[in-house]
Amino acid sequence: KLIVPVILVVAVAALIGALAARSMSDSHKQAVVKTRMVSGKNLLVNRRGLTLYHLSVERKGHFICTNGACLGEWHPLVVKKGTTPTGAKSLSTVKRPDGRLQVAYKGGPLYTFEEDHKPGDTNGNGFKDVGTWHFVMVSGKAASTPASQPSSGSGYVGSGY
Numbered sequence: 162k163l164i165v166p167v168i169l170v171v172a173v174a175a176l177i178g179a180l181a182a183r184s185m186s187d188s189h190k191q192a193v194v195k196t197r198m199v200s201g202k203n204l205l206v207n208r209r210g211l212t213l214y215h216l217s218v219e220r221k222g223h224f225i226c227t228n229g230a231c232l233g234e235w236h237p238l239v240v241k242k243g244t245t246p247t248g249a250k251s252l253s254t255v256k257r258p259d260g261r262l263q264v265a266y267k268g269g270p271l272y273t274f275e276e277d278h279k280p281g282d283t284n285g286n287g288f289k290d291v292g293t294w295h296f297v298m299v300s301g302k303a304a305s306t307p308a309s310q311p312s313s314g315s316g317y318v319g320s321g322y
Contacts, residue, residue: 192248193240193264194271196299199281203299205249205266207238207273210280215269218292225291226272227258235272235285235294238264249299266297 194213197206205213214235219225226235239261246252246264254262255270263270274285274294288294 193238193244193246194248194252194266196249197280199283199296202296204283205271205297205299206280211273211277212281212283212285212296213238213266213271214274214285214294215266215271215297216292216294219270220268222255224258224270226270234275236275237261238271238273240264269297271297 193208195206195208195210196203197210197212198204199212207213216225216235226232226237237257239257240246240254240263242262244254244262246254249266251267253265253268255265255268257263257270265271272294274282274288276282276284283296285294286296
């Protein structure tokens with residue numbers, strides 16, 4: 162009489178374990194980046210459809226946008242440890258100075274802009290401070306706005322980053 166309940170318990174436990182493993186596996190591969198046509202350009206966007214940007218001077222693990230003034234305007238696209246970002250080719254993660262994992266495209270850390278409120282907004286494109294912020298096109302090339310040296314009108318009064 163105990164054999165049937167034991168088999169049932171083992172079967173239910175196996176099913177729960179398989180579902181949990183699948184759920185964990187799925188959470189490690191998330192489509193955190195998508196593409197969207199905006200003004201004839203195929204741009205990278207986050208799950209909510211907001212445009213993703215890269216700062217021209219952030220390369221090879223060297224972060225510029227680390228203080229409160231910058232992070233108040235530019236929000237790093239971060240994922241949980243162990244997550245492999247999907248949704249576009251050439252995605253990876255880079256470790257931020259605060260230890261969080263930021264999604265990168267072709268090595269360039271990705272951010273959203275505080276002043277973009279709806280899908281299709283590209284208010285941060287061409288913004289200049291210590292470098293130039295560009296939206297990221299799927300081709301991997303930044304917008305046609307050339308990178309330039311920092312201007313005196315940085316938009317971050319006394320930010321010092």
